[in-house]
Amino acid sequence: MLLVRHSYGSGTWMQPGGGLNASEDPAAAATRELAEETGLVLVGPKLHPPRSEDLHGAPHTVHDVIGTATGVPIADGRELIDARFFALDALPTGLANGIEGHLRAILGDGPPA
Numbered sequence: 001m002l003l004v005r006h007s008y009g010s011g012t013w014m015q016p017g018g019g020l021n022a023s024e025d026p027a028a029a030a031t032r033e034l035a036e037e038t039g040l041v042l043v044g045p046k047l048h049p050p051r052s053e054d055l056h057g058a059p060h061t062v063h064d065v066i067g068t069a070t071g072v073p074i075a076d077g078r079e080l081i082d083a084r085f086f087a088l089d090a091l092p093t094g095l096a097n098g099i100e101g102h103l104r105a106i107l108g109d110g111p112p113a
Contacts, residue, residue, distance in 0.1 A: 001103060002069055003092065004037070005082040014096040015064075015103070016083070026050075026063035037076050038083045040069040048106055064106050 003013040018033030020026060027045040034042050045067040053062045073083035086092060088107065091100060 001086050001088055001091070002038070002040070002073060003084060003086055004075065004080050007079055007081045010096065012094050012096040013092050014099055016080075020063075027065055030063070030065035030067075034069065037080050038069075038073040040071045040073055043068045043070055066106065
């Protein structure tokens with residue numbers, strides 16, 4: 001599982017992500033964002049059903065994308081200060097609230113998030 005820490009915000013570990021450009025496919029956006037922020041290449045992206053989440057009190061749509069990342073993650077130093085792979089049974093301390101349950105749910109190893 002690839003987790004990242006942003007240069008802004010809480011400094012907790014979370015899934016990598018980013019915004020969609022106008023009319024951009026979510027899998028294409030995930031591939032682009034991953035390459036821009038970590039240098040990794042996303043192979044075989046699989047899109048999960050979108051879900052709604054609040055971000056600073058405003059609703060937004062989240063598109064979870066799962067695939068295989070090739071390469072060695074290198075945080076871009078601008079948006080990310082760290083990017084690492086973790087085994088699902090060895091997640092780091094300092095996870096963003098609710099992320100462990102969400103990760104297990106999208107990977108089919110727990111209740112829906």
